[in-house]
Amino acid sequence: MVEFECPQSKRIFESSLFTHKNSRHTACIRDHFFNHAVEIFLPGLASEPDGIKVANPDHQMYYIIKKLPLVELVNEEFIQTFLKTGSFYGLSIGHIDTHSVAAILPTGKLILSVSKDLYEELGLEGKPCQFEKPRKVTKYNVEVNLTAESFCKGKKHYERVQWCLKERLDMTFDILLAWQPNDTTKSLDSLRTFWNNKYECHKVEQKQHRLIMRDLTIPVIDSSNFTTSRSKSSKEYLTTNGSGQRDEDCQIRSCEASEVYEWLGAIACECKCSDSCDGFVSNYVCPTPSQKVAGALCQRWTGFITPDTILNMLDALRIEIDGGIMPWASLTVHGFQDSPVSWSTREHGFHKFGDNLYTFFIFPNEQRYWLLMNIGGHDICP
Template sequence: MSLTLKVDLSPPRSKLVIEKSSFDDEKSRHRKNVEEHYFNHKMELFIPGCAELPPSAQAVFDMSDDFYIIKDLPLTELINKDFIENFVKKGSLYMLSHNTHIDKHNVYAVLPTGKLILSVHKDTYEELGLVGQPSQFNRKVKRKFVVEVDLTQDIFVPGKKNYERVKKGFQRTELKADFLLSWKPRGTRQSAGPVLSHFEDSYRCDRRSQVQQTNKHTELLLPVVNSSELEESDDGEWCTAREWYEWLGAVSCGINCNEAPEHYISRYSCPKPNKLTATAVRRSMTGFIAPGRVWAVLEAVRSDMRDNQCPSPWAALTVHGFADSPVSWARREHGFHHGGENLYTLLIFRDSTYWLFQAVGTNDICP
């Protein structure tokens, strides 16, 4: 008897959503898009035509924005009454389990809305005893379950049935993980110090800063884009949005697009029509970035464009999410199939209009 191996050769079903709008439009969703993408891993700003970042953007990047890694934190600590009162309910708390793969291990996250999301394996779910939904991906084989615990509810206090049940479930399963933690208290006066002192006594805490990197390009070919047209032009006067996005990805990866298509290493070339620019700057920040920081960078770039501090026709801000995050935007479930990408790019034009590209992988809900 011979065994037949079924190989799935179909391409991964990634999704890309492109929309154009204006910042001044009331119905514009750019704010919601930035603020609801809770867990950001990398932020990259690309400005052609400038040798250095314009001043406001530079200031935002220079602001220190550290996050903490807490090792071996049991989940029972996350439902600690003091913890909820002092940190979850006051300000925005972002927590994500570190070094846990969404398709293999249990992943835990605390959203700034006060919800604790547990994406657990079937065995853990059966022992945990908390009601949840099976994962929306791979529905036929129920391997992963998503449990949501609302920490901000008034009835979620020690002594009440629901709280005790959650606590017993965590104690029975003895779940623990390393966590990335970032806390933005309400009001800008407070620092994030108190949250560190809360955990420092019992658990190993590490303070990390975002890793910054600057790349300068010289003599770069830029595709010509028309801010009001996403699709192909009849006369070939501008590039399509897709072509531009692909080119931006190549630049971010460091691929030289100036070469002719017959080059040995890379056949990729800058889409036509294109223009030559003398310099371009690309600044990236990698770590655990809160949405507030992304918003600050966006506003800084917009103000720089208004004040004519940077002479470029457009700027591109790309934000990558975590491959192992349980949510992509807001409460949409995120998974890892061939890849775990969930990223967005804002192409900001001088006339206060923008293009928004949202890209997700196979195991993701279309944004």
């Protein structure tokens, strides 16, 4: 019998207060630029609160543009109109292990991941992919700061990039675009009019899926008892930020963070987590200690979701949790598996699964939270 090695991953656990001066919750969200899905779990509630309805991603639109030449995104007029007047997000559609992938970060940087052959043909300076073996490099990453003062018409670097992308390697992409202008009188529709309908543009809404559960058994969590158990398939890193603690001998019975995280994944996949045994070896039950709630809501939005939208959702959840109805709540964000970056400009690769996601467990006491980040085994920890 052939034994397959379990894919390696890294899981980072943090515990802190939202109000703590060193809390990383805002940086974690803002630095994770490309988000494919956001999911909330609200135990004790069977409907979406008004505060969440106002903050949810339903109101955030984005564009899909077909066969857009990459050179269109690096010309000075586009940069002045969009990149320097708001937060701009661009991500091409493709498999990072087999295709060329491009991304424009809200910091104004262009990240381009290409094969060795295309890199040599392109003629721009780059670096070998960090996941490659030194003597067998097949992928290269090129980074260009589009908002640098020196990147403008007449400057040597600007003209070089323009020439390479247009004359040497005329690359086109199907690309997702989102823009949050600083001027509230402007809108995302400016993207369509900017190119005068030269390209096939589709304005897209986020997709939504809602699951309402009745008489659900949920884990009991003591937010101050932040313990984890290691597994062979992951490396775990635990940090506390001033207000967190790790007490192996804590007398308060509570489920471990890793147990709750696994259970939440089962709920998101709509697995049946019944306490009754039906004779199957793979039967999964809620970890103990546990408690019953009358109802729970699990709601997911998928599409192209900006960090500001997720920050608004987190703030709305913090307000709702203080109402005392929910013992805790969670917010999970999934990044694109084929994004060239995970957090900030840290390089990301797909390999076996392409994970880059994070989950906030939010508690009513003292505005405490747990933060769990999951990334691929080759990625650098944020």
